[in-house]
Amino acid sequence: MATQPLSPSGYKLGPLSAAERDRLAGRLSAEERRVLLDHGTEPPFCGGLLDNKQAGVYGCRLCGLPLFRSTAKFESGTGWPSFFEPFHPDHVRNIQDVSYGMVRTEIRCRRCDSHLGHVFPDGPPPSGQRYCLNSVAMEFFPAGSEPPRDGG
Numbered sequence: 001m002a003t004q005p006l007s008p009s010g011y012k013l014g015p016l017s018a019a020e021r022d023r024l025a026g027r028l029s030a031e032e033r034r035v036l037l038d039h040g041t042e043p044p045f046c047g048g049l050l051d052n053k054q055a056g057v058y059g060c061r062l063c064g065l066p067l068f069r070s071t072a073k074f075e076s077g078t079g080w081p082s083f084f085e086p087f088h089p090d091h092v093r094n095i096q097d098v099s100y101g102m103v104r105t106e107i108r109c110r111r112c113d114s115h116l117g118h119v120f121p122d123g124p125p126p127s128g129q130r131y132c133l134n135s136v137a138m139e140f141f142p143a144g145s146e147p148p149r150d151g152g
């Protein structure tokens with residue numbers, strides 16, 4: 001098996017094989033599949049992680065790669081969980097999205113390429129970025145419960 005690149009934080013960044021991705025996708029609910037795999041968006045003010053104030057790490061629902069820290073979460077008023085910076089810049093991939101007649105920047109998991117949400121340049125200082133996430137695209141790991149580093 002080929003050695004995967006590690007992020008500076010020590011996490012494998014993939015890419016996952018098609019078989020591995022299919023195996024992990026088999027654990028998802030219909031709504032999780034719709035968002036992560038089919039680039040869907042959950043309705044605002046419905047996500048289970050919107051009001052979560054616990055300390056911890058938000059990981060990718062599909063592969064568990066850490067995406068955001070609770071310390072970067074802020075109340076944006078949009079109805080979706082919002083963060084001003086990622087866990088590490090290498091853990092998310094930005095892709096220009098021109099669907100629905102808008103120019104937006106889509107964010108995807110660096111390891112498994114799942115759709116997570118979008119990033120907008122109207123966030124709070126110091127980053128000025130607003131990472132707008134779907135709750136169902138993430139899994140919350142309370143402080144002390146580390147996400148698996150190899151995506152198991």
Ligand SMILES: [Zn+2]
Pocket residue numbers: 060061062063064065109110111112113114
């Ligand atoms: Zn992932």
